[in-house]
Amino acid sequence: MRDASPAKTYALHIGVIALLFALNFVLPDYHQGLFARIMTLAVFAMGYNLLFGYVGLLSLGHAMFFSAGLYGAGLTVYHLGWGVPEAFVAGVACGALLALVIGLLALRTSGVAFMIVTMMFAQVFYLLILYFAAWTGGDQGLVIQQASRVIAIGGASFDLTNATVRYMSALALFSIILLVTLAVVRSRFGRVLVAIRENEERTKMLGYDTVANKLAAVVASGAICAASGAAYALLFGYVGSGFASVQYSILPLLWVLLGGAATTLGPLIGTLFMYYVTDITSGFTSAYLLIVGVALILLVLFFPKGILGSIRERWLGWLP
Amino acid sequence: MMPLLTTKGLSRHFGGLRAVDGVDFALMPGEIRAIIGPNGAGKTTFVSLLSGRIRPSSGMVVFDGSDITAMPAYKRVRLGVAYTFQITSVFANLTAFDNVALPVQRTLTDGRTNGQVRSGVMAALERTGLADRAGALAGQLSYGHQRLLEVAMGLALKPRLLILDEPTQGLADSEIDNFIMLVREIARDATVLLIEHNMPVVMQLADRITVFNSGKILAEGTPGEIRANAEVQDAYLGATHG
Numbered sequence: 367m368r369d370a371s372p373a374k375t376y377a378l379h380i381g382v383i384a385l386l387f388a389l390n391f392v393l394p395d396y397h398q399g400l401f402a403r404i405m406t407l408a409v410f411a412m413g414y415n416l417l418f419g420y421v422g423l424l425s426l427g428h429a430m431f432f433s434a435g436l437y438g439a440g441l442t443v444y445h446l447g448w449g450v451p452e453a454f455v456a457g458v459a460c461g462a463l464l465a466l467v468i469g470l471l472a473l474r475t476s477g478v479a480f481m482i483v484t485m486m487f488a489q490v491f492y493l494l495i496l497y498f499a500a501w502t503g504g505d506q507g508l509v510i511q512q513a514s515r516v517i518a519i520g521g522a523s524f525d526l527t528n529a530t531v532r533y534m535s536a537l538a539l540f541s542i543i544l545l546v547t548l549a550v551v552r553s554r555f556g557r558v559l560v561a562i563r564e565n566e567e568r569t570k571m572l573g574y575d576t577v578a579n580k581l582a583a584v585v586a587s588g589a590i591c592a593a594s595g596a597a598y599a600l601l602f603g604y605v606g607s608g609f610a611s612v613q614y615s616i617l618p619l620l621w622v623l624l625g626g627a628a629t630t631l632g633p634l635i636g637t638l639f640m641y642y643v644t645d646i647t648s649g650f651t652s653a654y655l656l657i658v659g660v661a662l663i664l665l666v667l668f669f670p671k672g673i674l675g676s677i678r679e680r681w682l683g684w685l686p
Numbered sequence: 687m688m689p690l691l692t693t694k695g696l697s698r699h700f701g702g703l704r705a706v707d708g709v710d711f712a713l714m715p716g717e718i719r720a721i722i723g724p725n726g727a728g729k730t731t732f733v734s735l736l737s738g739r740i741r742p743s744s745g746m747v748v749f750d751g752s753d754i755t756a757m758p759a760y761k762r763v764r765l766g767v768a769y770t771f772q773i774t775s776v777f778a779n780l781t782a783f784d785n786v787a788l789p790v791q792r793t794l795t796d797g798r799t800n801g802q803v804r805s806g807v808m809a810a811l812e813r814t815g816l817a818d819r820a821g822a823l824a825g826q827l828s829y830g831h832q833r834l835l836e837v838a839m840g841l842a843l844k845p846r847l848l849i850l851d852e853p854t855q856g857l858a859d860s861e862i863d864n865f866i867m868l869v870r871e872i873a874r875d876a877t878v879l880l881i882e883h884n885m886p887v888v889m890q891l892a893d894r895i896t897v898f899n900s901g902k903i904l905a906e907g908t909p910g911e912i913r914a915n916a917e918v919q920d921a922y923l924g925a926t927h928g
Contacts, residue, residue: 554791554803561788564777571737571771573763573792573843 402533405540411633413590414618419628422563427484429614430491431588434461435595440605461592469584492610507606626675690715696745705731707901718878720888723898737769738762766846778825789842810842850880
């Protein structure tokens with residue numbers, strides 16, 4: 367942050383949240399549903415960005431944290447009949463706990479070894495889901511019935527299958543995580559994380575236990591990704607092993623790279639961009655992945671720091 | 687008076703190379719000590735053993751009465767052993783402010799200082815004459831300013847022992863004069879141990895000088911004694927000035 371101006375920064379973030387709120391009332395049904403999905407998955411991207419963008423740790427296994435939340439919430443609803451709030455908390459707790467264990471083991475490595483170790487753990491997680499198909503539904507997955515996806519608060523009840531309730535729930539989660547991320551990266555802890563990314567050896571010589579700080583970041587990242595997974599299960603009613611596959615470890619990396627690593631709003635922009643490029647091109651041709659690929663290559667060539675990262679570098683140095 | 691830091695039989699071997707070989711060393715509180723010696727004499731390895739960046743093969747390090755031989759580097763920093771790097775290693779992509787904020791917030795978290803991050807940072811930057819560059823990215827500062835920033839970071843750690851590894855390397859003559867004044871000021875509340883090649887700087891600053899050669903202490907004494915020492919003349923001074 368070259369020009370620290372908290373007022374401008376907070377105004378921008380509140381403005382983005384307000385814009386997303388307003389969009390609920392103008393978007394056609396189809397796009398309203400798509401936006402709810404994008405906001406939920408942008409939370410996944412924000413969790414990934416905390417570790418990749420700010421700490422500089424490239425994980426290829428974040429699908430396991432997303433699906434820990436997905437299954438943590440989905441299975442407690444499906445098998446134990448838990449309510450929505452309890453199931454959500456269970457999902458986040460599963461992700462945080464898993465991240466703590468994986469972090470303790472994987473942080474003994476760095477660089478390429480860290481990528482491989484996280485990828486292997488995620489693969490183990492994926493295979494465990496298939497192995498315990500009796501509970502998880504295996505590759506068929508489980509559908510969570512509408513009746514289980516209703517939140518009762520006092521006399522009122524909110525049906526998460528209702529388009530507006532779903533949109534607002536996704537927006538609420540997105541807003542909380544966005545503001546939490548912003549607060550974290552502006553905090554003392556955030557400053558230490560960036561210092562570790564820039565030069566870990568130097569950070570140690572300033573008196574910081576870098577391993578403990580990295581572990582805290584892995585747990586925070588895992589918990590945020592699990593919150594996204596738990597919300598996905600509860601809002602869209604489907605829990606499946608596909609979300610634990612390697613594809614879902616690569617996707618958040620792509621979203622973050624596209625939007626701009628180490629920018630607070632980059633994950634949203636990257637997720638939004640990827641979803642709409644895929645959506646629009648698949649309307650024209652069945653070879654839409656080819657076009658997506660070309661778009662990605664062009665972006666990396668001309669905007670190596672991602673959309674928001676390049677904007678920050680060229681014009682708006684104050685963006686967090 | 688009890689020494690602030692002592693080493694007993696401190697050694698570090700890299701394969702067959704005895705980089706530091708059975709060194710007994712003592713540093714009194716408040717002194718400015720210079721370590722000199724030819725290239726490859728083991729000076730940087732020795733101070734790296736003191737700061738904890740590398741582990742000794744044998745021997746022990748005692749700081750303020752307690753054995754810190756097995757203590758990781760970050761904990762030694764919290765005890766008050768600060769180290770500034772030989773090769774400038776400020777955080778190039780962070781502002782000068784953020785560079786100094788990292789050590790300041792560390793001492794605040796540990797309860798070694800009170801107050802706000804901002805005022806602590808600005809105090810350290812003012813002391814090194816960098817206050818007007820607070821918002822600049824460290825990587826865009828001139829080389830001399832980066833060295834000063836490195837010192838500001840060391841100062842902000844509130845060290846009891848500040849280890850400076852070739853601090854005047856790459857500084858212009860005009861900057862060196864300011865630097866000498868700065869070290870004298872630092873030495874009012876901290877002990878300073880510096881590795882230095884620039885002999886005029888060593889002679890002006892140091893209370894005592896330790897001469898290293900082949901991983902061992904060759905001689906130790908006041909600047910006058912070292913200047914007069916024939917062995918040192920042969921091993922080092924003669925070679926440099928001859």
